[in-house]
Structures are given as C-alpha cells and as structure tokens.
Amino acid sequence: METFEIILSTIDDWVWGPVMLVLLMGTGIFLTFRTRFLGWRNLGYALKSGLGKQARTKSGKGDISPFSALTTALAATIGTGNIVGVATAMVAGGPGALVWMWLSAFFGLTSKFSECMLAIKYREVNEQGEMSGGPMYTMKNAFKHKRFGAILGFLFALFAVIASFGIGDLTQANSITEALNNTFDIPQWISGIIITVLALVIIVGGIKTISKVSQVVVPLMAVFYIIAGLIVIIINYKNVPDGCVMIFKSAFSLEAAGGAGLGIFASSMMQAMRYGVARGVFSNEAGMGSAAITAAAASTNNHVHQGYINMTGTFWDTIVVCTITGLCIASSGVVGLTDAAGNAVTGSALTIAAFESALGPVGGWLVTIGIALFAFSTILGWEYHGEKAFEYILKSHKYNMIYRVFFSLIVYVGATTTLTIVWNFSDIANALMAIPNLICLLILSKEIADDMKEFQPTIKEKKHKKA
Numbered sequence: 381m382e383t384f385e386i387i388l389s390t391i392d393d394w395v396w397g398p399v400m401l402v403l404l405m406g407t408g409i410f411l412t413f414r415t416r417f418l419g420w421r422n423l424g425y426a427l428k429s430g431l432g433k434q435a436r437t438k439s440g441k442g443d444i445s446p447f448s449a450l451t452t453a454l455a456a457t458i459g460t461g462n463i464v465g466v467a468t469a470m471v472a473g474g475p476g477a478l479v480w481m482w483l484s485a486f487f488g489l490t491s492k493f494s495e496c497m498l499a500i501k502y503r504e505v506n507e508q509g510e511m512s513g514g515p516m517y518t519m520k521n522a523f524k525h526k527r528f529g530a531i532l533g534f535l536f537a538l539f540a541v542i543a544s545f546g547i548g549d550l551t552q553a554n555s556i557t558e559a560l561n562n563t564f565d566i567p568q569w570i571s572g573i574i575i576t577v578l579a580l581v582i583i584v585g586g587i588k589t590i591s592k593v594s595q596v597v598v599p600l601m602a603v604f605y606i607i608a609g610l611i612v613i614i615i616n617y618k619n620v621p622d623g624c625v626m627i628f629k630s631a632f633s634l635e636a637a638g639g640a641g642l643g644i645f646a647s648s649m650m651q652a653m654r655y656g657v658a659r660g661v662f663s664n665e666a667g668m669g670s671a672a673i674t675a676a677a678a679s680t681n682n683h684v685h686q687g688y689i690n691m692t693g694t695f696w697d698t699i700v701v702c703t704i705t706g707l708c709i710a711s712s713g714v715v716g717l718t719d720a721a722g723n724a725v726t727g728s729a730l731t732i733a734a735f736e737s738a739l740g741p742v743g744g745w746l747v748t749i750g751i752a753l754f755a756f757s758t759i760l761g762w763e764y765h766g767e768k769a770f771e772y773i774l775k776s777h778k779y780n781m782i783y784r785v786f787f788s789l790i791v792y793v794g795a796t797t798t799l800t801i802v803w804n805f806s807d808i809a810n811a812l813m814a815i816p817n818l819i820c821l822l823i824l825s826k827e828i829a830d831d832m833k834e835f836q837p838t839i840k841e842k843k844h845k846k847a
Contacts, residue, residue, distance in 0.1 A: 389802040395811040401657045406668045407818045408487030419490040419691060425839050426604065426688035427695070435689060442679030443511050446689050448591035449678035451598040453496075453671040453690055454762025455590075456548065457697050458602060459726075459754045460555045461663035463747060466705040467730040473655030474648070475623075475715055477708035478633030481658025481663070485698035488666025489787050492694045494821050494828045497687025498522065500680065501674035501831075506777045510587070513676020514765075515669035515817045516540075516772045522824055532816040533772065536669060539813040540769035543670075546806015548762020549787060550794030552755040558730065559796040563748040572795030575756060580788035583763050584781070587677055601753040602701060608735070609704035609745045615738035616711040623710030631656075664697040668810070669817030673765045684835040685710045705731060711739040763787050812822055 412419065419426075429435060444452070469477035474737040495515060502521040503513030523529030525770035557568040557573055582593050613620060631652050665671055671693060680686040709715060712734040717725040725733060728751060735743030763784065770783045821828070 385551050385804070388808070392804045392807050392811075395808050396658060398654070400811055400814070401654065401661070402662050403818055404491075404814060405487060405657055406579065407485060407821055408484070408489075408491045408665055411490040411821060411828065412487050414825050415490055415832050418832045419493050419688075420486070422688060422839055423489070423692075423695065425843070426692050429685065430689040430692045433560075436723070438679035440679050440681035441511070442503075443587055443677045444591040444679060445595075446678050446680055446686055448595045450689055450693060452587070452591045452594040452677075452761055452764065454598050454602075454696060454761075455594040455757035456670060457663065457693055457699060458598065459663075459758035460751055461659065462605075462697065462701045462754060463705055463731050463751055464727045465659040466557075466702050467709060467728065468726050469655040469659035470706065470709055470715060471724055471726040471730065473601070473652045474630040474633075475627045475706075475710050476633065476649070476652035477656035477659065478627050478703070479631035480653045481660035481698055481702055481706070482814060484660030485664055485666070485694050485702075487696045488661065488664055488698075489691055491667040491694050491821065492664070492671060493687045493691035494824075495667070495669050495672040495817060496675035496690035496727040497683050497828065497831065498675040498820075498824060500678065500683035500686050508777050510777070511677045511769045512768055512771060512777075514540075514673035514741040514768055514772075515820055516769065517676070517822050518672075518824070519816065522820075522827070532819060535814055536816040537769040537772045539809040540670065540673075541766050542809035543772065543806050543813060544762045544766025544769070545787070545790060547810050549759055549790050551806070552758045552762075552793045553794035554797070555755045555761065556752045559748045560752045563744055568796050571666055572792045575759075575795060576788060576792040578756070579763075579791045580785070581760055582760060583784045583788050586780075586784070586785060587764055590764055591677075592758060593759065597753065597757055601750070601757065602696065604745075604753070605701065605750045606704050608743075608750070609708050610741075612708045612735055612738040612743065613704075613711055616708075619711040619713060620707065623707065626715075627706070627710055650694070653691055660698055660702070663702055664694040666694045666813050667818055667821070669820075670762075670765050670813070672817075673768045676768075677764075678781050682761065682835070682838075683818070684831050685838075688711045716752075759791060 409460050413748045430447065436445050469481065498518045499513040499515065502518045503511050516537045519529040519533040534737055553575060557571045560571045582589055583834045601710050632649050661667065671690060675686060675690040678686045705785055709730060714730055714733045714737060717733060719725055728747065732744045732747045735747050766778055766787065767783050771777050771780055
C-alpha cells in the first residue's frame with residue numbers, strides 16, 4: 381500500500397508539473413491574444429452583467445438564472461484552495477507566488493469565458509427537459525471529426541466523475557470535520573452526520589435546489605470572509621506597504637530568501653511562478669472545464685453574454701478572495717513562522733495565525749467557519765459537475781438520482797476518514813480533465829474569437845445607451 385501511495389504521489393507531481401502548467405497558462409495566453417484581449421477589455425461589462433437585476437431572472441432557454449449559474453460554478457471553485465492553497469503557495473514558492481496567481485487568473489479569464497461560452501452554444505436538452513452541457517458535449521457536437529470528439533468527450537467525463545468524488549466530495553468533507561475538530565473540538569463523526577444530511581437534502585433536489593442554496597450561501601460566505609480579511613488588513617495596516625513590497629520583490633527575485641525566513645521558504649522567481657500558477661489554476665479552475673458544466677444550465681438567449689458572466693468567476697475567486705488571504709498573510713508577518721518542531725507553518729494553520737495576529741482566537745474561529753462554508757459549497761457545486769458527466773457516460777438521466785444519493789452518502793466517509801490515496805488519485809484525475817478540454821479550446825479558438833467579435837457591437841450599443 382505504501383509503495384502504491386508513493387507511485388500515485390509521483391504521478392500526481394508529474395501531471396501537475398511544468399508541462400501541465402505551461403499547457404494551462406499557454407492556452408490562456410494564446411486565447412487572450414487570439415481574441416484581442418476582449419475578455420480583459422470587457423471585464424467591466426461582464427461584472428455589471430453578472431451583478432445586475434437581469435442576471436437574476438430567466439431570459440431564455442435554461443434551467444436556472446444567469447446569476448445562479450455563476451454562483452453555482454463559484455460554489456465549486458471557491459473552496460479550501462482560497463484559504464489553504466494560498467498559504468501553501470506563499471510558503472513553498474515565497475510571498476511572490478501571489479503575483480503569479482494573479483497572472484494565471486488574468487489569462488485564465490479568457491479560458492474560463494471560452495469553455496463556458498462553448499458549453500452553452502453546444503448544450504443539449506435531456507429526456508427530462510433539463511439542459512446538459514459542458515466540454516464533453518462541446519467536443520461531441522462541435523468537432524468535425526466526430527469519433528475524435530466522442531473519445532475526448534468520454535475521457536473528460538470519466539475524469540470529471542472520478543474528480544467529483546475525490547476533490548469535490550471526500551477531501552472537502554474531511555477538510556470541514558478536521559477544521560471543526562481542531563478549533564471547536566467537535567467530534568468528526570458528529571459534524572460528518574450533519575453535513576451528510578444537509579448535503580443529501582440539498583443535492584437530491586437537483587440543480588434547481590443546489591442553485592437556490594448557492595445563490596444565497598456563496599455571496600454571503602464570500603462577503604463574510606472578505607470583510608473579516610479586510611479587518612485583519614486594516615488592523616495590520618502599518619505592515620501592508622512592506623508586505624506588498626515583499627510580495628512583488630519575491631515574485632521576480634532570482635535569489636533565495638534569507639533573513640527572517642532563515643531559508644525555510646524559497647522565493648526564487650521560478651519557485652514563485654511554479655507554485656503561484658499551480659495554486660491559482662487549482663483555485664479558479666480556469667481551463668479545467670468544470671465550470672462550463674454549470675454554465676450550460678443558465679437561462680440565456682446568447683451564449684457569448686453568459687460566457688462573459690461566468691468568466692467573472694475567475695475574477696472573484698482569485699483576484700478578490702485569494703488576494704484577501706494573501707494580503708492578510710503578508711501584512712501579519714507570519715510568513716516563515718515555524719512550529720515547536722522547527723517545521724514551517726503552512727496551509728490553514730498559517731492563515732489562522734495571520735487572522736489571530738490581529739483578532740486573537742476569534743480570528744481562528746472565523747477562518748474555520750470560512751473553511752467549513754467554502755468546502756461545503758464545493759461539495760454542492762461538484763456534485764452537479766459529476767452528475768452531468770455521469771449522465772453523459774451512461775447516455776441517460778435515469779441514474780442521476782442514484783448518483784446524487786451515493787455522492788451524498790460518500791460525504792460521511794470523507795468526513796470521518798483521511799484518505800491520502802483518494803486525494804492523490806482524484807488530484808490526478810482533476811489534472812487529466814484539463815487535457816481534452818484544452819485541446820478542445822485550441823481547436824475551436826477561431827470560432828471563439830469570431831463569436832466574441834460578432835457580439836462586440838452589442839456590448840458597444842449597451843454602453844452607448846447608458847452613456
């Protein structure tokens with residue numbers, strides 16, 4: 381068993397290594413240039429469209445409102461990566477990793493737009509009258525070579541189902557119960573029962589119930605965490621300038637960090653780039669294709685318009701939430717902190733230390749509550765991703781309820797058991813999801829650029845009317 385764990389860990393390190401990061405980042409850069417930076421240029425329009433009143437009402441074919449599609453996708457992406465992942469990146473890659481998280485998000489905007497826009501354009505209506513879409517349907521319906529599209533679509537769906545149980549279910553449940561146990565001494569089996577029952581009640585209702593919960597929980601939990609983080613930053617305001625200087629110097633430094641860090645973390649440019657891009661992609665999932673599955677359920681009359689709305693998920697996830705975590709850590713002086721055994725403090729412990737530096741024990745409670753809310757919302761969002769991938773593989777919606785119940789019950793297994801093998805295996809599946817999706821985006825890049833260009837006069841007209 382130990383040998384198998386080592387093999388899985390080695391494969392995990394390889395699939396999330398430089399080649400994958402270059403492929404993810406490179407695709408985003410290529411699409412950004414090919415679309416003439418329209419994603420960046422129209423970010424203001426996208427943010428207004430996503431937060432406006434019209435986004436909360438159905439305006440075409442689809443199961444849920446445009447805003448619900450965005451928040452349900454965000455439910456899956458805003459997770460422990462925003463709290464634990466940022467801290468891990470800033471220790472392993474130095475504080476400058478945050479800058480590379482931002483850069484991955486800037487180019488990831490176009491990747492997220494592209495996969496979501498295509499998912500809506502090529503979605504189908506299943507036998508139950510529900511929308512079914514995502515990269516697997518895009519590959520199936522958009523590729524001229526149908527066999528090639530079918531093979532890629534099947535592989536994406538297979539890896540998505542595996543990842544849904546691991547990254548989206550078992551590991552999230554374990555994060556919740558461990559955090560509650562460490563902070564509030566709540567036995568894992570008790571919190572496990574509670575979150576399993578809650579998940580079952582919500583998930584059995586399908587996308588409409590999940591979206592109703594997500595459109596309330598996601599904005600509330602994000603605002604809650606952002607306000608708490610801003611309070612920490614304000615209290616530590618004297619250290620913010622030095623913290624920012626440290627972040628940018630570390631991002632482009634070619635020398636290892638010394639001084640107070642005592643060599644605990646390396647902040648060379650390559651390390652910062654490696655961990656920043658990896659954690660950035662892991663956090664916002666731009667290029668992974670998962671968010672596109674939820675985007676396909678949106679009620680909309682135009683696939684490009686909804687693509688812009690879903691694109692903002694990357695902005696909210698990385699540019700806003702991850703930045704709050706990063707600035708809290710940088711301004712609190714906890715980077716390089718060691719525990720009693722002399723090991724570097726990292727992950728949730730580092731974020732808790734940052735919040736506690738300003739708020740005392742209350743800071744730890746706030747981070748724990750944030751982890752619990754973020755992780756639970758991820759369970760809900762990923763259930764829908766996995767369900768639709770499962771439906772695609774079996775070519776029928778008839779078994780969706782079985783998937784929902786099984787997925788919900790597996791929550792308890794994750795809540796009460798730490799499964800390293802499951803984490804590594806699902807992490808590999810998560811990475812392998814990206815490969816067929818990125819191939820799809822590159823093949824259809826001309827179509828993406830043409831559709832964006834065709835929609836541009838509509839955006840200009842709306843801006844002109846408001847002016």
